Amino acid sequence: MTDLLPVLTDTWDAPRSWRLSTYEKHGGYDGLKAALKMPPGDVVQAVKDSGLRGRGGAGFPSGMKWGFLPPDDGKPRYLVVNADESEPGTCKDIPLMLASPQHLIEGVIITSYAIGSKHAFIYVRGEVLHVYRRLLEAVAEARRVGYLGTDILGSGFDLEITVHAGAGAYICGEETALLDSLEGLRGQPRLKPPFPAVAGLYARPTVVNNVETIASVPGIIAQGADWFKGMGTERSTGHGLFSLSGHVTTPGQYEAPLGITLRELLDLGGGMRGGRPLKFWTPGGSSTPLFTAEHLDTPLDYESVGAAGSMLGTRALQIFDDTVCVVRSVSRWTEFYAHESCGKCTPCREGTYWLKQILRRIEDGAAGSGDIDLLLDLCDNILGRSFCALGDGATAPITSSIQFFRDEYQAHLDGHGCPFDPAASALFPYTPRTRTPGTALVGAGAGGHR
Amino acid sequence: MTAEPVQTRSGYDGETLAALQHDAAAITARYPDPRSGLLPMLHLVQSVDGYVSRDGIMFCAEQLGITSAEVSAVATFYTQYKRKPNGKYTVGVCTNTLCAVMGGDAIFDELSEHLGVGHDETTDDGAITLERVECNAACDYAPVMMVNWEFFDNQTPESATVVADRLRAGEAVAPTRGADSVCSFKQMSRVLAGFPDGRAHEGVGAGEASLAGLRFARERGATAPDRTGADDAPGDGTGTDQAAGEVPGTITGEPGSSAERTPATSSDLETGKDKKPGEDAR
Numbered sequence: 001m002t003d004l005l006p007v008l009t010d011t012w013d014a015p016r017s018w019r020l021s022t023y024e025k026h027g028g029y030d031g032l033k034a035a036l037k038m039p040p041g042d043v044v045q046a047v048k049d050s051g052l053r054g055r056g057g058a059g060f061p062s063g064m065k066w067g068f069l070p071p072d073d074g075k076p077r078y079l080v081v082n083a084d085e086s087e088p089g090t091c092k093d094i095p096l097m098l099a100s101p102q103h104l105i106e107g108v109i110i111t112s113y114a115i116g117s118k119h120a121f122i123y124v125r126g127e128v129l130h131v132y133r134r135l136l137e138a139v140a141e142a143r144r145v146g147y148l149g150t151d152i153l154g155s156g157f158d159l160e161i162t163v164h165a166g167a168g169a170y171i172c173g174e175e176t177a178l179l180d181s182l183e184g185l186r187g188q189p190r191l192k193p194p195f196p197a198v199a200g201l202y203a204r205p206t207v208v209n210n211v212e213t214i215a216s217v218p219g220i221i222a223q224g225a226d227w228f229k230g231m232g233t234e235r236s237t238g239h240g241l242f243s244l245s246g247h248v249t250t251p252g253q254y255e256a257p258l259g260i261t262l263r264e265l266l267d268l269g270g271g272m273r274g275g276r277p278l279k280f281w282t283p284g285g286s287s288t289p290l291f292t293a294e295h296l297d298t299p300l301d302y303e304s305v306g307a308a309g310s311m312l313g314t315r316a317l318q319i320f321d322d323t324v325c326v327v328r329s330v331s332r333w334t335e336f337y338a339h340e341s342c343g344k345c346t347p348c349r350e351g352t353y354w355l356k357q358i359l360r361r362i363e364d365g366a367a368g369s370g371d372i373d374l375l376l377d378l379c380d381n382i383l384g385r386s387f388c389a390l391g392d393g394a395t396a397p398i399t400s401s402i403q404f405f406r407d408e409y410q411a412h413l414d415g416h417g418c419p420f421d422p423a424a425s426a427l428f429p430y431t432p433r434t435r436t437p438g439t440a441l442v443g444a445g446a447g448g449h450r
Numbered sequence: 451m452t453a454e455p456v457q458t459r460s461g462y463d464g465e466t467l468a469a470l471q472h473d474a475a476a477i478t479a480r481y482p483d484p485r486s487g488l489l490p491m492l493h494l495v496q497s498v499d500g501y502v503s504r505d506g507i508m509f510c511a512e513q514l515g516i517t518s519a520e521v522s523a524v525a526t527f528y529t530q531y532k533r534k535p536n537g538k539y540t541v542g543v544c545t546n547t548l549c550a551v552m553g554g555d556a557i558f559d560e561l562s563e564h565l566g567v568g569h570d571e572t573t574d575d576g577a578i579t580l581e582r583v584e585c586n587a588a589c590d591y592a593p594v595m596m597v598n599w600e601f602f603d604n605q606t607p608e609s610a611t612v613v614a615d616r617l618r619a620g621e622a623v624a625p626t627r628g629a630d631s632v633c634s635f636k637q638m639s640r641v642l643a644g645f646p647d648g649r650a651h652e653g654v655g656a657g658e659a660s661l662a663g664l665r666f667a668r669e670r671g672a673t674a675p676d677r678t679g680a681d682d683a684p685g686d687g688t689g690t691d692q693a694a695g696e697v698p699g700t701i702t703g704e705p706g707s708s709a710e711r712t713p714a715t716s717s718d719l720e721t722g723k724d725k726k727p728g729e730d731a732r
Contacts, residue, residue: 004667017655094587095660137650167528184488245589252662426553
């Protein structure tokens with residue numbers, strides 16, 4: 001059986017885990033010291049050899065991404081860390097940066113050295129005040145001891161890190177929207193190509209990587225590519241944070257090799273809340289098609305999850321038991337996508353708004369007999385026709401939930417409303433406020449969340 | 451009075467304007483292109499006015515040499531920028547799916563009724579602006595409430611109401627994971643503009659849920675594998691010499707070894723100073 005494997009989480013229970021001194025006491029910055037003795041190209045090669053793939057959702061091989069940068073022309077190139085963790089269910093980077101920000105900072109320095117960047121940026125969402133404080137302080141601590149600045153550890157390598165707070169926009173997790181936002185613009189995705197590796201921040205060659213990806217780099221350099229490849233599966237190598245949330249006995253962060261199954265994670269964590277049956281779950285956040293109990297033994301690696309019809313995404317395992325109405329859940333996610341659509345492309349801007357309205361009337365028992373098929377038809381017109389992955393992601397919970405739970409949608413139509421007691425899925429007893437069908441959500445205000 | 455008159459269409463008095471200009475210069479200096487400073491600059495004007503005011507928009511436009519329309523276009527895109535005076539505390543209840551079904555909807559309804567305001571509305575005393583917020587990356591602590599973007603984990607309608615009442619009463623309220631007490635909206639905005647408030651070392655490193663897997667791993671003696679041998683190490687290996695004479699990291703430790711770190715000496719708990727990097731790195 002696959003077991004837990006603390007690497008990035010290993011220092012999180014240490015006293016004042018976020019301090020540089022704590023991190024160094026546990027081997028921190030050994031990776032940087034080793035890297036600075038290597039030619040930059042060897043660092044890139046080590047990461048290629050490790051098989052590390054992007055931990056932000058797409059799973060693209062990180063070393064290959066770095067290798068796409070054009071040859072050095074003497075002008076600036078940038079590393080930008082995507083710390084805009086906002087995908088519903090995803091909650092791994094925020095605790096990592098709160099507990100062990102130096103893990104990320106060391107990774108940023110090594111990666112910048114590897115790709116020849118002298119100015120790196122960490123774009124963290126603005127809605128996590130204390131994480132931003134910790135990151136600013138982590139950079140200051142690293143600078144005080146000479147890990148940042150000029151001639152780092154006598155290597156001749158110079159680096160500054162700017163930690164940049166966003167201001168509330170899910171779309172800025174999309175890498176080109178993030179770059180526009182970092183340039184002081186509205187966060188809207190750019191047409192690709194050119195890819196950021198060729199024309200990214202300020203139209204210069206840029207690597208954009210997720211927090212966990214970059215935080216995994218120091219271990220690879222300090223312990224070796226073979227050490228990293230010794231974990232996980234052949235094509236999904238290494239360790240990963242699995243974030244268990246929802247109706248489980250022990251929600252939290254579980255660090256394990258890629259390829260562990262949900263059944264194994266649940267066995268480790270004490271199973272489902274109150275022993276209730278698992279109804280549905282997301283393997284990688286709300287933008288990845290839903291799984292059910294039949295997928296408990298699907299290895300959580302990129303290939304196996306893909307073959308089973310979903311995506312590994314960010315390993316955001318949101319677990320819902322049989323008290324939960326799938327229509328209510330999907331309807332709420334859809335409101336999220338409609339709220340967060342940046343408005344740049346028509347299929348997403350208009351489509352998510354339509355989807356939201358149809359799901360709302362299904363929830364309220366006011367839907368017509370053709371509305372389920374209308375949802376599917378709309379999804380068909382959004383998926384693959386949107387400018388970026390937000391529109392695609394919006395369709396994933398809808399099409400997958402209809403695939404597995406069409407009867408439940410039909411029950412809302414036939415029964416003119418939701419057959420579930422919303423209080424049953426809560427963690428505490430309460431009496432739901434009376435809902436008036438069709439008007440229950442009025443009052444949120446134009447442009448509001450609901 | 452400042453020595454030289456400053457041309458501005460914003461309505462700030464001389465002292466406020468001079469302070470803002472000083473901070474704005476510090477912001478733009480962080481970036482190769484000053485325009486990148488617009489987001490932090492908007493946080494900065496919120497730290498003075500409590501929202502993105504007309505004056506704030508004019509100010510940002512003048513600092514960056516862009517039009518007020520361009521600034522407004524950005525300010526209206528992001529939900530953290532407020533276009534009307536915000537309460538001293540933004541109380542946000544996560545009502546995205548997972549938090550909602552686990553109780554977030556009930557918490558929001560209870561707070562809304564208790565405070566007499568709906569989404570994006572502010573109490574008459576100016577203390578609290580209530581919001582439904584989207585997923586804030588704390589799903590393992592659901593249902594979650596944010597106060598000025600500090601974490602209040604594992605909430606119930608009762609706990610959330612108590613927090614709101616204490617905030618309105620002017621008490622110091624501690625988040626679950628964050629600083630020792632919640633700061634004001636204006637103070638928060640100044641930090642988000644990139645000006646530290648010296649509170650980074652307050653609060654916990656990790657909450658219980660963040661440590662869940664690690665605790666099970668410790669119980670089971672599960673550790674990451676040993677490295678496959680020094681010969682596989684990149685570089686000449688001298689970079690890791692320092693570790694050889696020290697307490698081994700858990701990465702190379704066995705269950706029950708000293709790598710299972712409980713603090714043993716006072717130096718384990720030392721937090722005040724960071725040592726210089728070892729000379730062996732040279």
